[in-house]
Amino acid sequence: MSVHQVFRLRTVPVVAALGTAALAAACGGGSAGGSASPQASETGQVTISFVENGPPNFYAPLLSAFNAAHPNIKVVPSSIPFDSEADIVQAKLSQKDSTIDAFIVDQPRTASWAARGYLLDLSSLTAEAKQNLFPAAVQASSYQGKLWDTPLWESSNQMFYNTTLLQKAGVKPPTDQPSDRWTWEQTVAAAKAVQAKTGAKCGLLLEQTDRYYQLQPLAESAGGGPGLTGDGNLTPALNNPGWTKALGFYQELFAQGVTPRSVSADQSDAYFTAGNCAFFVGLPTVAGTLIKNKIPFGIAPEPYFAGEKPVTPNAANAIGVSPFSKHQAAATEFARWASMTVEGNLASVETIKIPPANMKASDPFFAGLAKQSTALTNLGSLVNYELSHTAVARPETIGYVQFETIMQQAFSDIRNGTAVNQALQNATSKLNAAFSSLKG
Amino acid sequence: MATDTTGVERAPREHAAGRTEAVPLRARTWQREGLVAAAFLAPSAIVLLVLRLYPTVEALIASAQRQPLNILAAPVFVGLDNYRTLLVESPTFWPSVAATVIFVTIVVVAQTVGALALGLLYTQHMYATRWWRALVFLPITIPMAVSTLVWQIAFRNDGVVNGFLSALGLGQYNYFATRGLAYFAFLTILSWIGLGYWMALLIAGLADVPTEVRDAAKVDGAGAIRTFFSIVLPLLKRPLAFVAVALTVTNFFTFIPEAVITQGGPRDATRFLMFEIYTEAYSNGNTNRASAEIVLLAIIILAIVAVEFKLIAPED
Amino acid sequence: MNKLLSRTPGKVILTLVGIIVAWAFFWPVVWMTGSAFRPEKEIFEYFQPISIHTLIPSNYTLDNFRAAIEVGFGRAWFNSIVVSLASAALGLAITVPAAFALSVLRFRGRGLAFAILFVTFSVPFELVAIPLASSFRDWGLTNTYTGLILPGLANGFAILLLRQFFAGVPEQLKEAARVDGAGWFRIMLQIYVPLAKPALASAGLMLFIGQWQAYLWPLLVADKPEMQVGSVALANLQAGAVGGTQFGAIFAGAILLSIVPTVIMLSMQRVFVLSIASTGVKG
DSSP, X not given: OHHHHHTOOOOHHHHHHHHHXXXXXXXXXXXXXXXXXXXXXXXXXXXXXXXXXXXXXXXXHHHHHHHHHXXXXXXXXXXXXXXXXXXXXXXXXXXXXXXXXXXXXXXXXXXXXXXXXXXXXXXXXXXXXXXXXXXXXHHHTEETTEEOXXXXXXXXXXXXXXHHHHHHHTOOOXXXXXXXXXXXXXXXXXXXXXXXXXXXXXXXXXXXXXXHHHHHHHXXXXXXXXXXXXXXXXXXXXXXXXXXXXXXXXXXXXXXXXXXXXXXTTTHHHHHHTTOEEEEEEXXXXXXXXXXXXXXXXXXXXXXOTTSOOOBOOOOEEEEEOTTOSOHHHHHXXXXXXXXXXXXXXXXXXXXXXXXXXXXXXXXXXXXXXXXXXXXXXXXXXXXXXXXXXXXXXXXXXXXXXXXXXXXXHHHHHHTTOOHHHHHHHHHHHHHHHHTTTOO | OOBOTTSOBOOOEEOTTSOEEOHHHHHXXXXXXXXXXXXXXHHHHHXXXXXXXXXXXXXXXXXXXXXXXXXXXXXXXXXXXXXXXXXXXXXXXXXXXXXXXXXXXXXXXXHHHHHHHHHHHTTSSXXXXXXXHHHHHGGGGSOHHHHHXXXXXXXXXXXXXXXXXXXXXXXXXXXXXXXXXXXXXXXXXXXXXXXXXHHHHHHHHHTTSOHHHHHHHHHXXXXXXXXXXXXXXXXXXXXXXXXXXXXXXXXXXXXXXXXXXXXXXXXXXXXXXHHHHHIIIIISOOHHHHHHHHXXXXXXXXXXXXXXXXXXXXXX | OHHHHTSHHHHHHHHHHHHHHHHHHHHHHHHHHHHHTSOGGGTTSSOSSXXXXXXXXXXXXXXXHHHHHHTTHHHHHHHHHHXXXXXXXXXXXXXXXXXXXXXXXXXXXXXXXXXXXXXXXXXXXXXXXXXXXXXXXXXXXXXXXXXXXXXXXXXXXXXXXXXXXXXXXXXXHHHHHHHTTXXXXXXXXXXXXXXXXXXXXXXXXXXXXXXXXXXXXXXXXXXXXXXXXXXXXXXXXXXXXXXXXXXXXXXXXXXXXXXXXXXXXXXXXHHHTOOXXXXXXXX
């Protein structure tokens, strides 16, 4: 005990922070990791802060709708750049910052943040969640059987194709029916044909270059599994034919010039919506820009490996509540309303047009999209089909952030020509080193 | 024999300027200078103490602890365990040290020479000098993340740099696929951003070389190159020492290019120490291991900087 | 060499060299400016083959500037200027005496102070700053200019730079003043500081740019939109894969940001090239 006291140099700040946490705990629910339900409702005007990751005014429809529906709660946004939001929120919560009430959580990080005590246990909302949200979405917000954040959006990948380019090349486009799903092999062949006949710089473009989100479905479709296994998913499992096949395929896309080598994840939308590519696999949000840029397009299900099963990605953003917040009831109500009410959930997708996590918001959402283009008529049923039949969750593990980062480095090396098994071996040893402090 | 104010007889001592002074007077002068120095140092010292030293000590302590996963649990003292993990077990630490030292050496040498060359060029007599200097300086005023993004786009396989090279018939390159090319690209980016800035600092130093000294050497028939190496360069020692030290530390600390473009690739070639530390501290949230790396990095930096200082301006 | 080349042909050649080198630094800025005026979807065109349109847009639009201003960039721009200028001014006020003490005064422990100075800049501030940001919150300094400015004053490089300069000033000046009975403060203010204009400009520049480029610290202590600085406001426009990055708006904002420090630099150039000789004091 005395050894620890010697090393507690921080005086005032720590005392203040501990004092806040103790007070919150005394009020019945401040500590994390199996905490009790949120505090009893507060009366009077409450202002809560909502840390989100932009772009600017992104969540404005959600906030104004919520503020209108809740006269005694005011939500004030605090915008942090997309790439830094998770890091900054984590940094502040590690200091038990009490000025953060609600914040955006990238769903795959749920396990990691819950284990560290950065999320308030929202089990009181579980029943309502199961009633209103897609099962895949609820699963992505769960860790050790409890609900830790409220899903806002679902994500899915569809294949988009440039109608003009395909017509010019005389290539018959795929349909948007899951029963007619193309294989990756078919897609590449068609892409090459379009490139040969039209001189297009790009045959097939995967939206999130080098990202696990984009490549997990390929590996899973090839039978390789998510790449992690064992107790708590803390053991790398990359040394199998499925991963080798999937990443070999990825490497060949670039080596054979089907995919341009240096279009990064944040430039890929711009690249496809300028009309450069025959095929594109990514989030349905790209449709908005395609319509704006007047590029004729069609949709199709995400391809799969011949003879294997189709797999699509899922999960996106959720709202978490800080266990150090002084307004947990209000923040929890915000999280609940934005996710589990149709009005709230629709407001949260108004700017970005990404599929809502709320099952009952799904139909109005897709109906609205279909009005913008006939190509999107069946988008809703396609997404719902994928979410129910082919969507696979990212592995539930407290080491998810390290895993995602290390996998991204491996994918990048593979894209640039490193031998697949060497890159996977390298990744395995890095993962073991990164997880060593997390096990036991 | 002289008598000082305390009434004690002292032997007079010769002062450099020819005046004599008794010993206790000098001791009292030291004391007065010490008090004055304390007063002059105080504002900076307070700011540095609270805002730099204190966090550093906190980091030092954190490096000897391990925080259990749950943030509410108390940190556990583990002594040198974090250091052992880094130095003995980590598959990435030593390669990262090697890559960082190699890369920083290349960049510091290139940028010192480059800044000096630019400074010399833009202190010559030419038309509208201050406009060209301002253009060269401009890049440092752009947020580094944006500059990096611009160059990432320029270095795309289908980008402008390759476009320029193929117009000259020099072929196209995949800049972030091999260590050599990646270092070249990073050197270009960092030099574009910083050379104008370091040039501005050196110009101020160059200005101190009295022109009469340079002109006198010319009258004696010394050529431009000899003038430079035997007259100008030695007089530049102090500003050069500063620039070398500042360049070294700044380049040890850059991490935006590797974070934005290569994520430490290709094959960990750009996995520099700063990237490791940021990843541990902010992304993995492992403050303890990150603190240990910060301590190790500081030791490396201090060693190199001390050597630089001794080499370039030994009399200080 | 200077006398030889001050004849016009030499001057013209030098100017040409100067222009070519300056162009090597300037062309990306021209591209950025062009892209700021381009419609978003044309930003990535015209890379190959190189043409005049690589740099000069074929279609113009002000949409990107409008987008940048709409998201509150104007306010962020203002904040960056205030914070950086204040840091330079206040920073000089405290680093000049400290550098003077470290170079001119003799006292026990000077070596130790020097060593500590080196330690303070060998540690990357923004990586050890997480607990400090928490302390700033407890002291009520979040979302204040003070909170943004304070860490920028702790610039060991500025002290080192000034110290190097002061150490080079001839000792006789100080000796003469001491013989005349001048106090150290007067000596510093009336002898050393006037001589040090280029060094002061340099140190001020370091303090300014240090704050101008700051990103992580402002993120930790300023989360209200009206207190954000330029670098953060621009990063807000990078949306990752969701919603799409607004490249045009980012470039528009970056160009706008670059104007003020460049103008300051242009107007202050005379100070940078001042020499001791021209201030009329001989060693």
